[in-house]
Amino acid sequence: MTSPMAVPGAHNAVLVVLSILIAILASFTALDVASRIRTSDGRARGLWLCAAAVALGGGIWAMHFVAMLALSLPGVQIGYDLGLTLASLALAVLFTGAGFTVMAWPAPVPGRTIVAGLLMGCGVVAMHYLGMTAMRMDAHIRYDPAWVAVSVLIALGAATAAVWLASRDQTLGQRLVAAVLMGGAISGMHYAGMHAASFTHDASAGAAGGLATVYQTYLGVAVSAMTALILLLTLASARLQGLFDRLARRAARTALRLRVADILRNGSSVEALHEVAALMGEHFGVSRTGYGQLDPVEDVFTYDVCWTDGQVAPLLGRLPAAAFGVKIVAALMAGETVVVEDLLTADLSDEARTRDTARDVDTRSILVVPFVRDGRLRTIVYLNARFPRRWHAEDIAFMEELAERTRLVIEREAVEARLRELNATLEARVEARTAELRLTQDALQQSQKMEAIGQLVSGLAHDFNNVLGAVVGSLDLISRRANDPDRVRHLAEAGIQAAERGSKLTSQLLAFSRSQSLQLQPLLVCDVIDDIREMLARALGPAIVLTLDLNPTPAAVLADSTQVEMMLLNLAINARDAMPTGGSLTVGTSVQHVVADPELAQGDYVVVAVRDTGAGMDEETLRRAMEPFFTTKPVGKGTGLGLAQIYGSARQFGGAVRIESAPGKGTCVRVYLPCTQRSPVRPGPADAGLEDAPPSPLKVLIVDDDQDHRTIIVKVLESLGHRVTEASDGPSALSMLKVEAPDVLLLDFAMPGMNGAEVALEARRAWPSLPIVFASGFADTQAIQDNAGVDPIILRKPFRMNDLQRALRRATGPAAGLRDGPLADGR
Numbered sequence: 001m002t003s004p005m006a007v008p009g010a011h012n013a014v015l016v017v018l019s020i021l022i023a024i025l026a027s028f029t030a031l032d033v034a035s036r037i038r039t040s041d042g043r044a045r046g047l048w049l050c051a052a053a054v055a056l057g058g059g060i061w062a063m064h065f066v067a068m069l070a071l072s073l074p075g076v077q078i079g080y081d082l083g084l085t086l087a088s089l090a091l092a093v094l095f096t097g098a099g100f101t102v103m104a105w106p107a108p109v110p111g112r113t114i115v116a117g118l119l120m121g122c123g124v125v126a127m128h129y130l131g132m133t134a135m136r137m138d139a140h141i142r143y144d145p146a147w148v149a150v151s152v153l154i155a156l157g158a159a160t161a162a163v164w165l166a167s168r169d170q171t172l173g174q175r176l177v178a179a180v181l182m183g184g185a186i187s188g189m190h191y192a193g194m195h196a197a198s199f200t201h202d203a204s205a206g207a208a209g210g211l212a213t214v215y216q217t218y219l220g221v222a223v224s225a226m227t228a229l230i231l232l233l234t235l236a237s238a239r240l241q242g243l244f245d246r247l248a249r250r251a252a253r254t255a256l257r258l259r260v261a262d263i264l265r266n267g268s269s270v271e272a273l274h275e276v277a278a279l280m281g282e283h284f285g286v287s288r289t290g291y292g293q294l295d296p297v298e299d300v301f302t303y304d305v306c307w308t309d310g311q312v313a314p315l316l317g318r319l320p321a322a323a324f325g326v327k328i329v330a331a332l333m334a335g336e337t338v339v340v341e342d343l344l345t346a347d348l349s350d351e352a353r354t355r356d357t358a359r360d361v362d363t364r365s366i367l368v369v370p371f372v373r374d375g376r377l378r379t380i381v382y383l384n385a386r387f388p389r390r391w392h393a394e395d396i397a398f399m400e401e402l403a404e405r406t407r408l409v410i411e412r413e414a415v416e417a418r419l420r421e422l423n424a425t426l427e428a429r430v431e432a433r434t435a436e437l438r439l440t441q442d443a444l445q446q447s448q449k450m451e452a453i454g455q456l457v458s459g460l461a462h463d464f465n466n467v468l469g470a471v472v473g474s475l476d477l478i479s480r481r482a483n484d485p486d487r488v489r490h491l492a493e494a495g496i497q498a499a500e501r502g503s504k505l506t507s508q509l510l511a512f513s514r515s516q517s518l519q520l521q522p523l524l525v526c527d528v529i530d531d532i533r534e535m536l537a538r539a540l541g542p543a544i545v546l547t548l549d550l551n552p553t554p555a556a557v558l559a560d561s562t563q564v565e566m567m568l569l570n571l572a573i574n575a576r577d578a579m580p581t582g583g584s585l586t587v588g589t590s591v592q593h594v595v596a597d598p599e600l601a602q603g604d605y606v607v608v609a610v611r612d613t614g615a616g617m618d619e620e621t622l623r624r625a626m627e628p629f630f631t632t633k634p635v636g637k638g639t640g641l642g643l644a645q646i647y648g649s650a651r652q653f654g655g656a657v658r659i660e661s662a663p664g665k666g667t668c669v670r671v672y673l674p675c676t677q678r679s680p681v682r683p684g685p686a687d688a689g690l691e692d693a694p695p696s697p698l699k700v701l702i703v704d705d706d707q708d709h710r711t712i713i714v715k716v717l718e719s720l721g722h723r724v725t726e727a728s729d730g731p732s733a734l735s736m737l738k739v740e741a742p743d744v745l746l747l748d749f750a751m752p753g754m755n756g757a758e759v760a761l762e763a764r765r766a767w768p769s770l771p772i773v774f775a776s777g778f779a780d781t782q783a784i785q786d787n788a789g790v791d792p793i794i795l796r797k798p799f800r801m802n803d804l805q806r807a808l809r810r811a812t813g814p815a816a817g818l819r820d821g822p823l824a825d826g827r
Helices: 013-039 042-069 082-102 110-133 145-166 172-196 216-266 269-284 326-333 352-360 393-480 485-513 525-531 533-540 561-578 619-624 642-652 707-719 730-739 756-766 782-788 801-812 814-818
Strands: 005-007 139-143 197-201 288-295 300-308 317-320 338-340 365-373 376-385 521-524 544-549 556-559 583-594 603-612 656-661 667-674 699-703 723-727 744-748 772-776 794-796
Touching (some): 013 042, 013 172, 042 082, 042 110, 042 172, 082 145, 110 172, 139 145, 216 269, 216 393, 269 288, 269 376, 269 393, 326 338, 326 376, 376 393, 521 525, 521 561, 525 533, 525 561, 525 583, 525 603, 533 544, 556 561, 561 583, 561 603, 561 642, 561 667, 642 667, 699 730, 707 723, 730 744, 730 756, 744 756, 794 801
Parallel strands (some): 699 723, 744 772
Antiparallel strands (some): 005 197, 139 197, 288 300, 338 365, 521 556, 583 603, 603 667, 656 667
16 A cells, blocks of 8 residues: 655745735735724724724735645645635634724723734634635645644734734834734744645545636636735725825814814903813813813912813812822923823823822823923813823824913913902901901990990899899798788789799890890881880989880881890980980881982881980081990990991891981981881790699709709709709719619709700710700800700799799600700790
8 A cells, every 4th residue: 555645835936925915915904994993983993993804804814815825736636615715714804803802992901902912813823724624635734733833923923913003103104114024924924834734645535626626826816906906995995084084183173273262362261261171172082171270389289170071070179299190290390291091001100199099080091281381380281081092193282282372371360360369368358357347346236235234233223122122021021920821822922023023124134135146037116115115214214204105006127126125225325314304205116118218228117216305416416426436425424336336237127327306405316127028926935835734753853053042943843743853063963863864854054064055965975865954044045055956945044833844844745755845945
């Protein structure tokens, strides 16, 4: 039996040259089409990706097929299986397309580039050896493993180089050189694979079929021509598309230049920068763009102009320059435009803080143009992209051009900002001065109240002596008539009535004297006058007759009741001083419609008229009566602020003050207060509606530093059937709470050390549901509210037994958990 005989192969030189030229042309076309992939997006990018896959994959297959046709074996007829041949073509195109798809366009990263190269290389190897399998001939093929490995390495290296070059920008010359190198490498892979193959004649292998009927040279030339035509048409399409894209970009940039010029010429500085930022963002297709100002002292960028595409958060506020990293900041300060394609891989951004900032602001690629003036970095204009991006030279140049166009606007804005800062400083100084004057005015107003109270001292002392006389006398008679229950009851009621008159008197004084902010609310002036009738009478003294002539159908005004009280009291004191030998004072109210008044708006006003029968004022005194610090009283008798304060308050309410006076004819002061449509609400008794039902026995802990007052309250509570424990201060009470928690805690507010509100705060931390009742003799409950929350239950000292009983029932009743209103209004 004859052993198989080795058949030496030979190659057609024409077809070999054609195969190499096809490889070079396919490489050049693929590189050119790849540039279209980088500059397009969406559907257009997908179409160009397919074109690049067909150009490179189909070109490699055509080179391989033509090179296979160049092979001839003496005495052996070669044919090709059509199905396997087409399958090898499909493998080349699909694997090349997969490689291009894996690339992270438009700025591929090294990892993906390597994966894409491996995919394409594997596809080329599979295509080559599948094509070899498609050969039909009466011979067997054997492969040298070493040369097969060489061919695989060449394929992988050539494919990786191809995708790497496809991701880079090249000039025409660089692209030609790259195409020659790629084409040579691809051809080298094929011929290395062919060198690995050895053929042995074997008649039993079967006759050739398939494409063997066509003369190999003609077929190779035909395939080469068809491939070249396809590649040239693809190349022409890419070139035309590139030309159209350049024309479109040129037109868009020209339009953008004109639009920016119009905006910078016609718009205000800030608005212009916002509009330009939006135009730049839309033109460059980035996620964020804007401007930042560098504070060289604090080394902090202030970002106040920013546009985003809605996919990222705007970059606004202050950010340390160091957050960019030392390298980037140094480049900016040197006046260099900073271009980073991928902040997470580039050398310029390899500092940890730079990359942390990039992640924080969701940015992978930046283009930053600095403005340097007088050797110092002043401003930056930036473009941010969420994904790695390749910035083309023409993009950088155009961005620098736009930045220069806005530089003058930014410098103008900087000058305007300095002017605004000066104005803001001036405004701040004015505001500080105004606040100081307001505090002084409040202090003077409070001093006016204190002066008025001082004027009342003698009358108050007389009235209080009367009250104390009634109380002491009643208690003395009770002690003497202890065996006469009816008489004792009658005397006790008389003593209680006298004590209540004293309580009312002190309540009025405390309410009048407390310091508070202006609170405008609808009220009836008649009610205010009626409430302070007794105080006015005491201020006037027994020698002056007080007459009230109040409107029977009063109208509401929007004012502050305490301010109105102060007005009336000051006017009463002024009238008293003008009538040293006695006289009469009439306080009246009426409603008047005002039209065409130089000081008052048209509308209805409540007029409060205070008329006396005193000495009156001459024309000079009348003209200066409302000047601050002007007074005709002796030194130490007045500050000269009374009428000025009344006028200021009336103006705050939207009203005015008018004075009529003449020597020997008395004085009439009219205060105009604008009417309001809002209805006034007179606060009713806070415990209205509570029934005097018998109390349920409670465990009560009373905390009060006053021994006498605490003893009385303990006896009152015990008489009501409650079990009572007592403490003289806050720490003692908290210690007792730890031993046994009561049903309700009764706290005096004003105590040394810990006050009642502080004790309540500590108690509530340990016993959140513990009911608490405050007892206070102060008119101002703000301190209690600040520590114990809104709507605390407050008993006003002195209080009656029924008041205490109702407070306990309110604190511990079924609705206590709903926090119904306080017994005494704490607002």
